[in-house]
Amino acid sequence: MNKHISPRLNRRAFVIGTAAVGAGLAIGLDIPFGGPAVVRAADGSPEIGAWVVVRPDDTVVIRIARSEMGQGSLTGLAQLVAEELECDWTKVTTEYPTPGQSVARKRVWGDFSTGGSRGIRSSQDYVRKGGATARVMLIQAAADAWKVPASECTAANSVITHAPSGRTTTYGKVAEAAAKLTPPADVKLKDPKDWKLIGKGVKRLDTVDKTTGAMIYGVDVKLPGMLNAAIKDCPVFGGKLKSFDEAKIAGMKGVKKVVKVGDTAVAVVADTWWHAKTALEALPIVWDEGDNAKVSSESIAKWLAEGLADAQPAYVGNKNGDAKAAIAGAAKKVEAIYSYPYQNHATMEPMNATALYTADKCEVWCGTQNGEAAFAAVLEASGLPAEKCDVHKVMLGGGFGRRGQTDYVRQAVMIAKQMPGTPVKLLWSREEDMAHGRYHPITQCKMTGAFDANNNLIALHYRLSGQSILFSLRPEALQNGMDPVAFQGVAQSGDAAFGYSVPNLLVEHAMRNPHVPPGFWRGVNVNHNAIYMECFMDELAQAAGQDPLEFRRKLMGNHPKHLAVLNAVAEKIGWNTPAPQGVYRGIAQVMGYGSYVAGAAEISVTDGSKIKVHRIVASTDPGYVVNPAQVERQVAGSFVYGLSALFYGGCTVKDGKIEQSNFDTYNSMRINEMPKVETVMVPSGGFWGGVGEPTIGVAAPAVLNAYFAATGKRVRSVPLRDQNITFA
Amino acid sequence: MANLTINGKTLTLDVEPDTPLLWAIRENAGLTGTKYGCGIAQCGACTVHIDGVAMRSCGISVSEAEGKKITTIEGLASGDTLHKVQDAWIAQDVPQCGYCQSGMIMAVAALLNEKPKPTDADIDEAITNICRCGTFQQVREAIHTIASA
Ligand code: FES
Ligand code: FES
Numbered sequence: 001m002n003k004h005i006s007p008r009l010n011r012r013a014f015v016i017g018t019a020a021v022g023a024g025l026a027i028g029l030d031i032p033f034g035g036p037a038v039v040r041a042a043d044g045s046p047e048i049g050a051w052v053v054v055r056p057d058d059t060v061v062i063r064i065a066r067s068e069m070g071q072g073s074l075t076g077l078a079q080l081v082a083e084e085l086e087c088d089w090t091k092v093t094t095e096y097p098t099p100g101q102s103v104a105r106k107r108v109w110g111d112f113s114t115g116g117s118r119g120i121r122s123s124q125d126y127v128r129k130g131g132a133t134a135r136v137m138l139i140q141a142a143a144d145a146w147k148v149p150a151s152e153c154t155a156a157n158s159v160i161t162h163a164p165s166g167r168t169t170t171y172g173k174v175a176e177a178a179a180k181l182t183p184p185a186d187v188k189l190k191d192p193k194d195w196k197l198i199g200k201g202v203k204r205l206d207t208v209d210k211t212t213g214a215m216i217y218g219v220d221v222k223l224p225g226m227l228n229a230a231i232k233d234c235p236v237f238g239g240k241l242k243s244f245d246e247a248k249i250a251g252m253k254g255v256k257k258v259v260k261v262g263d264t265a266v267a268v269v270a271d272t273w274w275h276a277k278t279a280l281e282a283l284p285i286v287w288d289e290g291d292n293a294k295v296s297s298e299s300i301a302k303w304l305a306e307g308l309a310d311a312q313p314a315y316v317g318n319k320n321g322d323a324k325a326a327i328a329g330a331a332k333k334v335e336a337i338y339s340y341p342y343q344n345h346a347t348m349e350p351m352n353a354t355a356l357y358t359a360d361k362c363e364v365w366c367g368t369q370n371g372e373a374a375f376a377a378v379l380e381a382s383g384l385p386a387e388k389c390d391v392h393k394v395m396l397g398g399g400f401g402r403r404g405q406t407d408y409v410r411q412a413v414m415i416a417k418q419m420p421g422t423p424v425k426l427l428w429s430r431e432e433d434m435a436h437g438r439y440h441p442i443t444q445c446k447m448t449g450a451f452d453a454n455n456n457l458i459a460l461h462y463r464l465s466g467q468s469i470l471f472s473l474r475p476e477a478l479q480n481g482m483d484p485v486a487f488q489g490v491a492q493s494g495d496a497a498f499g500y501s502v503p504n505l506l507v508e509h510a511m512r513n514p515h516v517p518p519g520f521w522r523g524v525n526v527n528h529n530a531i532y533m534e535c536f537m538d539e540l541a542q543a544a545g546q547d548p549l550e551f552r553r554k555l556m557g558n559h560p561k562h563l564a565v566l567n568a569v570a571e572k573i574g575w576n577t578p579a580p581q582g583v584y585r586g587i588a589q590v591m592g593y594g595s596y597v598a599g600a601a602e603i604s605v606t607d608g609s610k611i612k613v614h615r616i617v618a619s620t621d622p623g624y625v626v627n628p629a630q631v632e633r634q635v636a637g638s639f640v641y642g643l644s645a646l647f648y649g650g651c652t653v654k655d656g657k658i659e660q661s662n663f664d665t666y667n668s669m670r671i672n673e674m675p676k677v678e679t680v681m682v683p684s685g686g687f688w689g690g691v692g693e694p695t696i697g698v699a700a701p702a703v704l705n706a707y708f709a710a711t712g713k714r715v716r717s718v719p720l721r722d723q724n725i726t727f728a
Numbered sequence: 729m730a731n732l733t734i735n736g737k738t739l740t741l742d743v744e745p746d747t748p749l750l751w752a753i754r755e756n757a758g759l760t761g762t763k764y765g766c767g768i769a770q771c772g773a774c775t776v777h778i779d780g781v782a783m784r785s786c787g788i789s790v791s792e793a794e795g796k797k798i799t800t801i802e803g804l805a806s807g808d809t810l811h812k813v814q815d816a817w818i819a820q821d822v823p824q825c826g827y828c829q830s831g832m833i834m835a836v837a838a839l840l841n842e843k844p845k846p847t848d849a850d851i852d853e854a855i856t857n858i859c860r861c862g863t864f865q866q867v868r869e870a871i872h873t874i875a876s877a
Contacts, residue, residue: 213761
């Protein structure tokens with residue numbers, strides 16, 4: 001077990017040392033004479049079901065399979081387990097099972113992947129059952145000891161009480177006996193109205209070490225005898241490494257080895273990373289850039305623009321009526337073309353992983369959003385079977401979707417494999433990180449709206465042209481070639497459904513996949529679809545001579561949940577009362593990741609190009625709110641991420657390479673540019689929606705619509721810096 | 729070889745004079761609380777105090793730092809007593825991923841040293857660290873909480 005999350009007031013650092021290296025599978029099976037097997041954690045404490053370990057001092061260790069990357073799921077998931085477990089929250093700590101342990105135990109902890117705002121919503125059911133199962137076993141153990149029926153016993157705060165006799169005991173005291181019991185086949189979960197811990201804004205469990213420098217991220221991993229590697233992959237995606245002149249850096253300080261990494265990259269391994277990086281900079285490298293070196297942002301834009309034409313093939317994602325015919329016969333038509341660029345995740349901590357390879361074992365320490373995918377990458381790159389591999393997860397210095405990919409893990413193993421017995425930490429420079437992202441996909445969108453003579457919207461044709469993430473990363477998930485995720489926010493139904501009723505609707509996607517590798521970037525396709533749709537909604541409202549909010553409301557009668565969040569922001573921002581002098585408002589709504597969200601912004605604009613954002617209001621209906629304090633932080637954070645991309649982001653391509661190389665060319669918002677986000681939570685219950693991503697969708701369109709209100713100018717492409725629009 | 733005084737201790741480190749202080753701190757002194765984010769003095773993740781002033785350690789060479797008093801996030805607390813900024817960060821649950829927070833905390837501690845009751849405008853001017861998770865409003869609230877204590 002990789003214990004790294006200290007209890008709230010425990011300042012003990014997570015120390016990775018020889019113990020962790022040699023420990024391997026820390027879980028032990030303890031089979032007493034004839035009895036059922038007791039599974040023990042590394043410290044010998046018994047498991048009460050797979051999700052809970054109870055120590056003699058009543059400390060409860062909750063297993064977390066998903067990854068913590070700042071989004072707070074570690075705390076939220078622990079709350080879900082603890083709610084049913086009825087344990088003392090102040091004695092809760094958490095640990096990550098390793099993917100190797102999970103595989104060895106038939107995936108007892110389920111899915112490890114942490115993306116798509118799925119951490120809580122996809123595991124809430126079985127983790128709550130895990131807590132309930134342990135509670136039933138602990139109560140049963142106490143009842144057995146007292147020789148009373150379990151039904152006469154209750155548990156609260158880790159104390160079990162037998163009311164008729166007034167006896168009490170604690171979880172720690174009965175844990176050994178409970179661990180020997182057979183888990184109940186089925187357990188009943190609490191009615192949400194009885195929740196005490198779920199819904200409470202309890203403090204995160206992982207904060208203290210993040211304020212003292214003690215928290216260990218991948219970049220901080222230290223192993224005995226470890227060396228450090230710096231890498232350069234061919235800057236043109238799809239290109240290859242031709243040659244490098246090792247002799248030129250032979251005498252450089254600290255350099256131990258120069259290694260080829262696959263067909264495309266070269267790494268320098270040295271005593272320190274600084275030495276490795278300095279030598280790598282000096283290493284003459286020749287690339288075989290291939291045909292992709294001819295690709296530029298201009299050539300991509302041209303190719304995507306061609307896909308907007310009706311004559312080109314496209315997949316239909318949502319349709320009713322006959323939009324083309326209705327548009328042809330309409331009294332009035334409105335048309336606009338929008339575009340959205342590549343974006344880099346630019347996690348604060350650049351990609352990195354530490355690998356130790358020996359002939360019969362390969363272990364990796366890294367931050368990953370998907371422990372199991374990282375594990376699969378280790379197997380593949382090392383060539384060793386599952387029982388000889390493992391991945392030890394550490395804290396992520398940001399993920400946002402980037403660390404769901406395993407390219408950096410694979411590279412670390414490929415390097416370590418060339419130095420058996422020596423642990424090697426591979427760290428990407430920020431420049432490497434900018435050059436080898438898995439970018440938010442590039443798209444354009446042509447929208448045509450049509451009105452009848454009474455200014456009723458009778459048709460909408462939404463035609464996307466551009467890149468599919470699934471085509472590149474999960475081709476098996478394509479449906480007859482179509483990428484269903486491309487329609488996030490404008491889909492017919494599901495967890496990202498369109499929120500308007502238009503009598504004649506056609507939503508389609510001309511898939512065009514440039515060579516730049518796409519990835520899941522916080523909010524994924526909701527980002528551009530919400531900008532396109534919500535800014536165009538404003539254009540339609542204007543064409544109809546109607547208020548943007550009223551215009552939307554009229555189309556949302558059949559979408560009460562979409563409408564409720566829109567109404568919530570409208571009320572909070574005071575849509576029906578005039579904005580302060582010189583201040584203008586914009587509004588937007590979308591559904592994504594199972595949650596309904598809306599946003600509104602108040603901005604002022606000087607000289608037509610200097611924006612000051614005064615207020616942001618956001619609302620979300622995620623069904624249930626597990627931790628309102630963390631929801632508030634995720635919503636605010638999603639606006640910082642989304643507005644950074646709107647104002648400063650955008651990755652461009654020249655000669656097949658990404659042009660932006662660091663935060664000087666790919667800037668991010670600072671504190672002076674960001675107002676407080678006022679979050680309105682309107683959980684309506686009965687479903688579980690995600691939190692980390694959905695609200696990013698409304699960040700940009702709310703501000704762009706406010707910009708139009710202020711200036712009368714429509715901005716139809718991102719980033720704003722390309723149009724010399726910036727923060728005041 | 730260089731002599732660096734970090735968190736009250738003078739260390740003799742096997743490091744070239746032109747090495748960025750950040751890497752001497754992380755790799756030679758072994759103090760990994762100070763983070764690498766950009767290496768070009770843009771993000772602030774590597775912020776430390778040099779003679780009490782917040783500086784981005786990736787942009788300072790070891791030779792420039794010799795003879796100066798360097799404080800890293802590990803040296804901010806006095807023994808077991810956390811610095812008031814750390815306390816406020818815990819009370820306010822400021823960090824998300826936390827990667828930028830060592831630098832953020834060092835920048836804020838220096839600001840409060842200079843201006844114990846900073847205005848919003850003071851904060852806007854002095855705190856220019858990048859936080860990709862977007863913790864700015866908690867950062868601001870925590871600073872005001874300290875200032876009004
Ligand atoms: S690492 Fe020094 S400012 Fe970014
Ligand atoms: S808390 Fe993650 S970058 Fe600031």
